[in-house]
Amino acid sequence: MTTLYIGNLPFSATSDLLRHIFEQVGTVRSAKIITEVETGRSKGFGFIEMATSTEATEAISRFNGDTYDGRVVTVSDSRDRK
């Protein structure tokens, strides 16, 4: 399994929306948008877990640099959670 970092998302984006986007290139094991604890609103970035590294690589090449709601999103391998 490979975890992807999705950055520069519009605040209107949801984990469900991310999941649907990444399902276009493979199996989404999990989708999560990070939200502010104090406000419950999106921090503008999130994480996607793909079933295989092949699908993850495909997702990066397809979606990195794409524009959603006027914002150019970043898609890349995530770093390890500490």
Add this chain to the structure above:
DNA sequence: TATGAGCGT
């Protein structure tokens, strides 16, 4: 209620 660089309860 709030926000724009960032790698997660």
